Amino acid sequence: xxxxxxxxxxxxxxxxxxxxxxxxxxxxxxxxxxxxxxxxxxxxxxxxxxxxxxxxxxxxxxxxxxxxxxxxxxxxxxxxxxxxxxxxxxxxxxxxxxxxxxxxxxxxxxxxxxxxxxxxxxxxxxxxxxxxxxxxxxxxxxxxxxxxxxxxxxxxxxxxxxxxxxxxxxxxxxxxxxxxxxxxxxxxxxxxxxxxxxxxxxxxxxxxxxxxxxxxxxxxxxxxxxxxxxxxxxxxxxxxxxxxxxxxxxxxxxxxxxxxxxxxxxxxxxxxxxxxxxxxxxxxxxxxxxxxxxxxxxxxxxxxxxxxxxxxxxxxxxxxxxxxxxxxxxxxxxxxxxxxxxxxxxxxxxxxxxxxxxxxxxxxxxxxxxxxxxxxxxxxxxxxxxxxxxxxxxxxxxxxxxxxxxxxxxxxxxxxxxxxxxxxxxxxxxxxxxxxxxxxxxx
Amino acid sequence: xxxxxxxxxxxxxxxxxxxxxxxxxxxxxxxxxxxxxxxxxxxxxxxxxxxxxxxxxxxxxxxxxxxxxxxxxxxxxxxxxxxxxxxxxxxxxxxxxxxxxxxxxxxxxxxxxxxxxxxxxxxxxxxxxxxxxxxxxxxxxxxxxxxxxxxxxxxxxxxxxxxxxxxxxxxxxxxxxxxxxxxxxxxxxxxxxxxxxxxxxxxxxxxxxxxxxxxxxxxxxxxxxxxxxxxxxxxxxxxxxxxxxxxxx
Numbered sequence: 001x002x003x004x005x006x007x008x009x010x011x012x013x014x015x016x017x018x019x020x021x022x023x024x025x026x027x028x029x030x031x032x033x034x035x036x037x038x039x040x041x042x043x044x045x046x047x048x049x050x051x052x053x054x055x056x057x058x059x060x061x062x063x064x065x066x067x068x069x070x071x072x073x074x075x076x077x078x079x080x081x082x083x084x085x086x087x088x089x090x091x092x093x094x095x096x097x098x099x100x101x102x103x104x105x106x107x108x109x110x111x112x113x114x115x116x117x118x119x120x121x122x123x124x125x126x127x128x129x130x131x132x133x134x135x136x137x138x139x140x141x142x143x144x145x146x147x148x149x150x151x152x153x154x155x156x157x158x159x160x161x162x163x164x165x166x167x168x169x170x171x172x173x174x175x176x177x178x179x180x181x182x183x184x185x186x187x188x189x190x191x192x193x194x195x196x197x198x199x200x201x202x203x204x205x206x207x208x209x210x211x212x213x214x215x216x217x218x219x220x221x222x223x224x225x226x227x228x229x230x231x232x233x234x235x236x237x238x239x240x241x242x243x244x245x246x247x248x249x250x251x252x253x254x255x256x257x258x259x260x261x262x263x264x265x266x267x268x269x270x271x272x273x274x275x276x277x278x279x280x281x282x283x284x285x286x287x288x289x290x291x292x293x294x295x296x297x298x299x300x301x302x303x304x305x306x307x308x309x310x311x312x313x314x315x316x317x318x319x320x321x322x323x324x325x326x327x328x329x330x331x332x333x334x335x336x337x338x339x340x341x342x343x344x345x346x347x348x349x350x351x352x353x354x355x356x357x358x359x360x361x362x363x364x365x366x367x368x369x370x371x372x373x374x375x376x377x378x379x380x381x382x383x384x385x386x387x388x389x390x391x392x393x394x395x396x397x398x399x400x401x402x403x404x405x406x407x408x409x410x411x412x413x414x415x416x417x418x419x420x421x422x423x424x425x426x427x428x429x430x431x432x433x434x435x436x437x438x439x440x441x442x443x
Numbered sequence: 444x445x446x447x448x449x450x451x452x453x454x455x456x457x458x459x460x461x462x463x464x465x466x467x468x469x470x471x472x473x474x475x476x477x478x479x480x481x482x483x484x485x486x487x488x489x490x491x492x493x494x495x496x497x498x499x500x501x502x503x504x505x506x507x508x509x510x511x512x513x514x515x516x517x518x519x520x521x522x523x524x525x526x527x528x529x530x531x532x533x534x535x536x537x538x539x540x541x542x543x544x545x546x547x548x549x550x551x552x553x554x555x556x557x558x559x560x561x562x563x564x565x566x567x568x569x570x571x572x573x574x575x576x577x578x579x580x581x582x583x584x585x586x587x588x589x590x591x592x593x594x595x596x597x598x599x600x601x602x603x604x605x606x607x608x609x610x611x612x613x614x615x616x617x618x619x620x621x622x623x624x625x626x627x628x629x630x631x632x633x634x635x636x637x638x639x640x641x642x643x644x645x646x647x648x649x650x651x652x653x654x655x656x657x658x659x660x661x662x663x664x665x666x667x668x669x670x671x672x673x674x675x676x677x678x679x680x681x682x683x684x685x686x687x688x689x690x691x692x
Contacts, residue, residue, distance in 0.1 A: 073493060112543055175541050182498055183490070183558015184522060187541035220521060279494075 014328065016357065022321045023361025023418055024368065026314040027410035031369025032400075034409050036376060037306060039400035041299060045237045045286070047200065050137050053289040054096065054229025055242050058082070058249075061258060062278040063226060065270050067289070070100050072219055072226050073181040077279055079225025086228065090245075093230040096134055099124035099215045100226070103178030105158075105208065107166050116166040121206050122176065124215030128153070137231075138209070140196065146170050147194025150211060155193035157209040163195050165205075170194060176208070180220035188218040199397060230283075239296075242285035255280040314413035319421035333429055347426050354422030355415060362414030369410060376400035466578035466594055472619035474571040476650055481507045484674040485517075490559045491665040500557055501672075505680050512567045513684055522557065526690050529567040537690035544690055553606055560636070560659040560667040564606050575602050576610070586613045586622050587641075597631075607635060618643065618650040634660050641668075646676065 010016055049055055059067065062074035076082060079097065086095045100123050107116040125134040127150050135141070140149055145160045147170035156176075158168065168174060172192050180186045190210065198204050216222070232241055250259055255277045258270065270276060287293035336346050380397035488500045500522055506512035512529045516522040524539035527547075534547040547554075553562045572578075576596035584593050591613040598608045607626035615622050624638040642654035651674065658666040683689050 106543070106545065108543065114545065175543050175545075177545065180521075180558075182492060183555050185536065185538075185554075185557070187538040187543055187545065189541045189543075 015353070019321050019357045019418070020361045020364070022317065023358055023414050024365040026317055027362045027365025027414040028368040028372070029365075030311055030314050030413055031366050031406055031410045032372040032376075033306075035369065035373030035400040035402050035406045036398075038403050038406070039373075039377060040398055042236060042401040043399055044299075045296075046235075048292065049231070049237055049286055050139075051198075051200075051203075053286045053292070055232050055237055055286055056093075056230040056245055056249075056283050057286070057289055058086075058228040058230070058281050058283045059226065060279040061255060061270055061276065061282045064282050064284065065266050070102065070226075072099060072101060072221065072224075073183070074279070075181070075221060075224035075226040076228075076281055077224060079223050079228070082225060082228060082281060086230070090230070090249075093232055093245075094133060096137070096229045096231070097126060097212055097225055098227045098229055099212060099219070099221070101178055101215065101219060103176050105162075105166065106175040106177055107168050107172070108175065116168075118162065118166055119206070120162065120176075120208050121203075122178070122208050122210060122215065124210050124212040127209075127211040129212070140209075143196045143198060145195045145197050147192070150193045150209075153211055153214055154189075154191055155211070156190040156214075157194050157196045158192050159204045159207045160195040160197050161204045162206055162208070163192065168192055176210075176218065178218065180218075181224070182220060184220070186218050186220070188214075190214070237286055239285065239287060242287075246283045246285045246288070249283040253280070254282045258282075311409070311413050315417035315420075317413075317417075319417045319424075321418060321421060327425055330428075334432060337429070337432055343429050343432070347429050350422050350426040350429070351419060354418050358415035358418035361418070362410050365414060366407065366410040370402060370406060373400040373402045373406060377402055464580055464592060466580045467573065469580070469592055469594060469614055469619065470571075470573040470576065470578050470596075473614060473621055474573055476619050477621075477652075478509065478569055478571050479506060479676050481505075481678055481680055482674060482676050483678045483680065485672045487670045487672055488557070488559055488561070489668040489670065490557065491667075492558060493663050495665070498558070500559075505684060506569050507680055507685065509570045511685050512569060514566065527563065527567065528685065528687065528690055530685065534563055534567065535687055535690065542691070544687055555659070555662070558664075560657040560662060560664065561669070562606065565636075565657065572596065575599060575605065581611075583616075584613060589618075589622060590616045591622060592616055615650075620650055620652065636660060644671075646674065649676065 008015065058076075060074055060076040063071055063076070066074065083095060083097065086093075100121065103120055103122055104117055105120045106114055109115045125138065127135065135149070140157070144157075150157060156174075163169075170192055173189050174192060176186075176188050176190055178186050178188075196209070198207065216224070230245075232238065234241075257273060258276045258280070261273070270278060287296050333346055333350075337343065376398075377400045380399040382397050482505070484504050486502055486504065488502070490498045490500065492498065498519070500519065501517045502514050503517055504512060504514040510529065510531045514527045516525040524537075526537040528535045528537070534552060535544050536547050537544045547563055552564045555561070556563055556566050575598060577599055578594045578596045580592055581595045582593040584591055594610075594612050594614060596610040596612060598605045608629035609627040609631045611625040611627070612621045613623040614620070620640055620643060621638075622640050624636075625634055626636040626638065627633060628635055637656075637658040637660060639656040640652040640654070641656055642652070643650050644653040645651075651671070653671050655669040655671075656666055657669065
């Protein structure tokens with residue numbers, strides 16, 4: 001019987017090839033889109049972690065309450081001691097210090113008169129110290145477009161487009177105008193060691209990178225630390241892990257009076273209780289930082305909805321394929337019933353066929369979808385031209401990400417929808433009147 | 444009796460008019476005390492930041508007329524040698540660290556000087572109130588144990604781009620010093636800055652502030668005290684001092 005069914009399927013292209021192609025294409029699209037969606041989301045989180053917030057971030061309570069305006073004057077005292085404590089008590093994580101600040105970059109002529117001036121965002125990272133892992137985190141080697149990486153204190157890297165807009169050359173001296181933590185205007189000269197492309201349009205238009213110690217000196221920060229970022233030894237962000245660490249760290253190291261209050265009303269609690277140590281450390285997870293949790297939840301939900309719609313739409317298509325297949329074979333069913341095959345047997349054989357086609361199509365579609373996902377994961381999809389005026393912190397090359405779910409997500413539309421379609425349409429077999437079968441076959 | 448009353452009122456009018464001071468005259472007397480032809484001074488600015496830490500910046504300044512002045516910071520070490528030169532409406536700043544002369548203009552003039560509650564405009568302003576404001580006397584009050592006129596000042600219609608479009612000032616009735624000022628934005632209700640003269644000194648026949656207090660209402664700090672350590676009026680100041688070239692010397 002099995003041989004009979006297999007022969008039938010293979011010889012009748014309408015029973016085997018066409019449904020398999022439809023299932024394969026449907027599953028291919030589902031798996032490919034799923035990997036792409038995961039990749040976009042993962043890229044955004046990874047970029048945010050690497051460049052902006054780490055997997056966890058420690059600031060002072062006061063700094064956290066005004067974090068949107070980069071209040072370096074509210075930084076934590078005694079940063080080196082805090083770093084030593086973190087490295088001793090939390091050795092699994094990589095710790096990295098950052099300072100972000102705003103200012104004006106002033107390019108000058110041979111008379112030292114202003115030639116061009118633009119507002120910039122400055123970021124101080126550890127370029128020369130033992131924790132120079134930031135060089136890799138920022139992917140500086142491959143992002144370098146001209147000149148060299150900073151060689152000595154006083155060297156900076158400029159975003160390539162920013163340098164182009166200001167007409168600055170590699171090796172040129174520029175003045176950075178900013179404000180110290182005491183509020184005094186600070187003018188500091190730097191040598192432009194090289195130009196860099198971050199691959200994120202807003203950063204490519206306005207960012208300069210300087211050594212952490214140079215920035216501390218310029219802002220008169222002494223040993224204060226604005227932000228200390230922590231990275232788990234995993235290549236992606238795990239919210240549950242970050243939240244667990246955040247909660248235990250804050251109970252042990254942050255201000256107990258503040259922690260006893262409702263920490264959601266951050267500024268209110270801080271401003272109305274003088275007994276709170278405003279400069280005690282406070283850890284936040286990446287999603288807590290800059291209200292990313294709402295955004296993450298929104299994007300995650302949107303991603304789930306899109307995935308569901310995709311799976312649902314493919315399910316409808318494949319269900320329809322199952323239906324069409326069974327309806328098309330109306331006469332064949334009649335003949336098989338007429339020659340004595342039982343209704344249950346015909347129905348079961350229809351289901352077995354649909355499962356076979358569904359499995360074969362799903363396996364092929366999943367392989368093709370994973371292939372597309374792998375290609376987009378390794379090579380990516382360059383959206384640079386479309387995003388040249390974008391102000392969103394997104395990389396210009398969008399990459400897919402293959403997750404374990406991508407290996408089985410295609411089975412839902414591929415096998416189950418096809419099976420449901422065949423099963424539903426096959427129910428008509430039981431309504432066939434055996435006595436009138438030959439009459440039907442005559443027509 | 445009813446025929447005598449109008450004559451009595453008419454007879455009393457000169458005394459009533461004398462009792463009602465002329466606001467413009469009050470401004471003229473304030474300008475005479477506060478605005479100098481030329482002056483050389485040493486001052487200390489005491490700034491308390493948001494962490495409650497105090498910074499003292501000493502400076503030396505020279506001024507000539509209403510629109511020319513030079514300020515040089517003497518301490519602390521990090522600020523030493525910083526100079527600010529005002530020539531008419533342009534302010535230049537020199538810092539020895541970068542050996543650069545930078546023009547400060549537009550909205551930057553209203554930025555805080557060294558984290559204090561003074562803006563660059565406040566720091567170098569030596570203009571006459573009478574040239575900029577129309578005034579009206581709105582009452583009399585006692586402030587810091589001194590009887591004061593209370594004046595409401597509004598910027599004249601032809602005056603554009605002014606930092607404080609309206610002010611309410613408490614003027615010492617005998618010394619003609621503005622002991623307190625509330626400085627407002629154009630809408631007249633948004634208070635931007637509070638200024639007080641907390642101690643005065645007499646130099647010749649002129650009363651002059653010895654200790655002033657500035658509070659930027661929009662900032663979180665605890666206010667800035669400005670102490671005039673030493674001041675000489677009508678001094679000869681070489682012209683070259685007020686040049687960009689002299690900033691680097």
